[in-house]
Each structure stands twice: as C-alpha cells, then as structure tokens.
Amino acid sequence: MGDRNAGNYYPIMIDLTNKRCLVVGGGKIAERKIESLLASKADVVVISPALTERIADLAAAGKVAVLLRNYEAGDTKGAYLVIAASSDSFVNERVRDEALAADRLISVVDKPETGSFILPAAFTRGKLQVAVSTSGASPTLARDIVSGLKAKYGPEYEVYLDFLNEFRLKVRRLVNDAEHRQALAREIVRLDVLGRIRSGDFMRFRDDLFRKLEAETEAFGLEDWL
Ligand SMILES: C[C@@]1(CC(=O)O)C2=NC(=C\c3[nH]c(c(CCC(=O)O)c3CC(=O)O)Cc3[nH]c(c(CC(=O)O)c3CCC(=O)O)/C=C3\N/C(=C\2)[C@@H](CCC(=O)O)[C@]3(C)CC(=O)O)/[C@H]1CCC(=O)O
Numbered sequence: 045m046g047d048r049n050a051g052n053y054y055p056i057m058i059d060l061t062n063k064r065c066l067v068v069g070g071g072k073i074a075e076r077k078i079e080s081l082l083a084s085k086a087d088v089v090v091i092s093p094a095l096t097e098r099i100a101d102l103a104a105a106g107k108v109a110v111l112l113r114n115y116e117a118g119d120t121k122g123a124y125l126v127i128a129a130s131s132d133s134f135v136n137e138r139v140r141d142e143a144l145a146a147d148r149l150i151s152v153v154d155k156p157e158t159g160s161f162i163l164p165a166a167f168t169r170g171k172l173q174v175a176v177s178t179s180g181a182s183p184t185l186a187r188d189i190v191s192g193l194k195a196k197y198g199p200e201y202e203v204y205l206d207f208l209n210e211f212r213l214k215v216r217r218l219v220n221d222a223e224h225r226q227a228l229a230r231e232i233v234r235l236d237v238l239g240r241i242r243s244g245d246f247m248r249f250r251d252d253l254f255r256k257l258e259a260e261t262e263a264f265g266l267e268d269w270l
C-alpha cells in the first residue's frame with residue numbers, strides 16, 4: 045500500500061446534474077456508487093452483463109440507462125465521470141487507462157490509488173453535506189465517524205440550513221455594508237435556532253426576525269435575540 049495517496053486528495057463539491065456518469069459493473073459496489081450518483085442527479089449509464097436486483101429495478105423505472113454487456117473499448121467516450129466497478133481487475137484497468145487518456149474523472153474500486161478520485165463516506169441533511177475520507181486507509185473508520193456525526197447532526201439541520209440560506213440571501217439583498225453583513229453572518233449562527241426548531245417555536249421566531257430585518261435593514265442587529 046506504499047503508493048496510497050498520503051492524504052493530499054483535494055476535497056471538492058462537484059455539481060453532477062445531468063452530467064453523464066458511466067459505471068462499469070453491476071454488482072453490490074456498483075449499486076452503492078449508482079445510488080449516490082443518482083442522489084446527485086447525475087445521468088447514469090451502466091455497462092455490465094449482469095445486474096443486482098436493485099440496479100435492474102432502477103433500469104426498469106428509467107432511472108439509469110443500461111447496456112447489458114461487457115465493457116468494450118471506446119465506452120468511456122462522452123462520460124464526464126467514470127467508475128470502474130467490475131469484478132475483473134483487468135477490465136477495470138482498461139477502463140482506467142482509457143478514461144485517464146481523455147482526462148476524465150475516474151474512480152477504480154479495486155485499485156483506488158490508480159484512479160483520479162475516491163469517494164468519501166457521506167450523508168446529507170438538506171443543504172448540509174457531511175463527507176469523511178481516510179484517503180482510502182480505512183473506509184470502515186470513515187463510515188464509523190460518519191455514523192457518529194449522523195447522530196449529532198439530526199434532521200433538524202435541514203430546516204436550519206434552509207433558514208440560514210434564506211437569511212443570507214435576504215442580508216445580501218438588503219444590507220449594503222460589508223462589515224454589517226459579516227457581523228450578521230457571525231451572529232446568526234450564535235442564536236439558538238436549533239433549540240427553537242426542536243421546541244416548535246421556530247416559525248414565529250423566523251417570521252419575526254425576517255419582518256424586523258426587512259423593516260430596519262441597515263440598523264438591524266441580532267443582539268435582542270441572543
Ligand atoms: C466510505 C465508502 C463510500 C462508498 O463506497 O460510497 C467507501 N467504502 C465503503 C465501505 C467499505 N468498503 C470496503 C469495506 C469492507 C471492509 C474493508 O475492507 O475495510 C467497506 C465496509 C462495508 O461495506 O461495510 C472495502 C474496500 N473499500 C475500498 C477497497 C479497495 C482498496 O482499498 O484497495 C476495499 C477492499 C476490497 C477488497 O479487498 O475486496 C476502497 C474504497 N472505499 C471507499 C469508500 C474509498 C475510500 C474511502 C475513504 O477514504 O475512507 C475507496 C478508496 C475507493 C472508493 O470506492 O472510492 C463506503 C461506506 C459506505 C457507507 O457509508 O455505508
């Protein structure tokens with residue numbers, strides 16, 4: 045494992061909406077990658093002579109396009125991102141070489157260090173996305189860390205992030221002074237908004253706050269709510 049990436053992977057949030065993503069292989073591992081690609085609204089194409097039941101269901105429902113055959117040279121053409129997830133390491137190597145030659149993003153599930161990216165363990169709460177990677181050293185540890193974080197950052201974070209997003213957009217629209225905007229950005233996360241979401245007191249609080257912000261704008265501060 046001497047050639048494992050030493051931890052200098054570049055973390056990036058990438059928009060895959062309508063991007064063609066090719067998955068070679070239709071087994072358990074491919075299934076997991078397909079599910080996460082679909083969750084990111086990618087346009088998924090699967091090439092594999094056999095499929096798990098779940099992938100076959102996704103194909104029947106029109107959620108993924110499937111070519112029910114072995115990988116052939118040239119298959120990576122037109123793909124923005126490629127995942128080599130077959131059980132045949134020779135095939136995965138060919139997929140990788142072809143993808144790399146055309147500078148496509150490529151992940152190789154059996155020899156991750158030979159590809160150009162790896163996947164983290166991750167979960168979302170609306171706009172909050174938490175992703176953990178051990179640079180491939182221990183996917184199981186990554187998953188354990190994520191399950192701890194999942195318990196800590198519960199479903200209320202979805203509402204919280206939507207609120208923060210709405211607040212930020214309003215502030216950007218209404219408040220011209222950059223320092224004032226920054227002060228509000230710092231203060232808003234110090235308010236116990238999560239407590240209000242949990243206690244059911246949130247909607248009234250939100251409406252009051254936004255009403256005041258719209259009315260007072262440049263003079264608006266959050267001291268009264270702290
Ligand atoms: C996090 C997660 C996300 C996902 O897959 O979407 C993920 N692996 C998960 C689970 C998992 N994977 C494995 C086990 C069995 C126990 C074990 O062996 O440890 C379990 C546990 C289980 O399944 O319970 C085996 C395994 N994994 C890799 C290899 C090949 C190798 O290392 O050479 C082998 C050996 C295969 C073999 O020898 O047969 C490689 C990779 N797995 C990665 C991601 C990337 C690095 C992540 C990081 O940086 O930490 C990387 C590098 C490539 C990649 O796939 O991008 C997902 C958790 C999903 C969740 O949250 O539930």
Ligand SMILES: NC(=O)c1ccc[n+]([C@@H]2O[C@H](COP(=O)([O-])OP(=O)(O)OC[C@H]3O[C@@H](n4cnc5c(N)ncnc54)[C@H](O)[C@@H]3O)[C@@H](O)[C@H]2O)c1
Nearest residue numbers: 069070071072073074092093094114115130131135153154
């Ligand atoms: N990255 C990870 O998280 C991780 C975890 C465990 C295992 N693995 C590795 O991932 C690989 C796949 O594991 P799996 O459990 O999904 O295996 P699997 O046997 O369930 O599935 C393999 C799939 O590859 C397809 N396939 C075989 N030859 C092909 C070809 N020429 N062209 C296209 N598709 C072809 C098969 O039809 C099948 O659908 C294994 O090599 C395993 O070592 C990776």
